[in-house]
Amino acid sequence: MTNFLARTATPDLVNLRHDLHRRPELSDEEGETAKRIAEELEKHGPDEIIKGLGTHGVAAVYDSGAEGPTVLFRCELDGLPITEISTFGWRSEIDGKGHLCGHDGHMAIVCGLAAELAAKKPARGRVVLLFQPAEETGTGAAGVIADPRFERIRPDFAFALHNLPGLPLGAVGVRPGPFTFASEGLAIRLTGRTSHAAQPEAGVSPAAVTVRLMEALPELPETLGHQPGHSLVTLSHARLGEAAFGISPGEAHVWVTIRAIDDKLQAELIGEAENLARRLAEAGGLGIALERHENFAAGHNDQDAVGHIEAAAEALGAPRVEVDDPFRWSEDFGRFGGVAKTALFVLGSGDDHPRLHNPDFDFPDELIGPGVAMFEHIVRDLCGGQTAG
Ligand SMILES: [Zn+2]
Ligand SMILES: [Zn+2]
Structure with a gap:
């Protein structure tokens, strides 16, 4: 249909996702995950890494040194207190804990974006990659925002994606206005x-x-x-x-x-x-x-920010799904609506994929490449640095 899903991730990114999957940590206990992420980010030479935001939050900053917007991409560090029942090689090694919401995949996508930014820095403004703690309990975003060091990375725009089973694999869903309850x-x-x-x-x-x-x-x-x-x-x-x-x-x-x-x-x-x-x-x-x-907090998608997601989906030939009504589930990302123009979009995990928080859920690795491409397109749109595509 399109080449959107043909954008495969590097083996390094898939391995990173599987490593994160093996060692899930619960909300506000993400110390080891944060350490692993900081090590991964170091490889991609950001201008600054801020650790311990809120509790275990990590942010990498890529600064062009030129005037321009600060654009933040958010992913989540935490797993869930649910026993995973899958038997593949990268299943959880920790009893009673599992990456069953796909936050391991979201982290791999944002690490993939770090690699792209290392290869070609933004031409204007700054890009902030934020790995936030405690999304599942709804306290992580507020903790990060309340951290005095958040002022140093206060964004003009903030973006995030969440994989969503029940939608065709790789389909992008977004709408302006109310998005999550x-x-x-x-x-x-x-x-x-x-x-x-x-x-x-x-x-x-x-x-x-x-x-x-x-x-x-x-x-x-x-x-x-x-x-x-x-x-x-x-x-x-x-x-x-x-x-x-x-x-x-x-x-x-x-x-x-x-x-x-x-x-x-x-x-x-x-x-x-x-x-x-x-x-x-x-x-x-x-x-x-x-x-x-x-x-x-409720998630409200800013019209301008949604425009950048729509442009990325269009340019990359992403399949689309209509989101007629806001989702009744909640996302801690909504809290960033108080500080920046924010937009969250969903990326389909497959029609018949096990649902989020099911004991047999696993993030589809096929989404890593398309996820990186979507975020990178938004970066180039707002901060330049390379022809998007
Ligand atoms: Zn969840
Ligand atoms: Zn989640």
């Missing part, structure tokens, strides 16, 4: 008083309130009149009392994940969920504790 976990703990199961009236059971919350919270977007498809509350965990027949329960936990198309709607929805839980708890004579976890 905001997301946050809400943990609700209800406390009453235990009693003998023969005398439930002598205690305060959270059972009825728990059931009402489990029904009412997922219906909240509709109750509040949100536009269909713009927000979502998913029940993710619930527990009532202890597994015992003799006790009327005195405690319950209800966890929900709350998602919305933009940060404003998200803030409204989570506030309403907390109010609902408080009201029901009070009416039921229960104590309540609320905790928020894993906050991801």
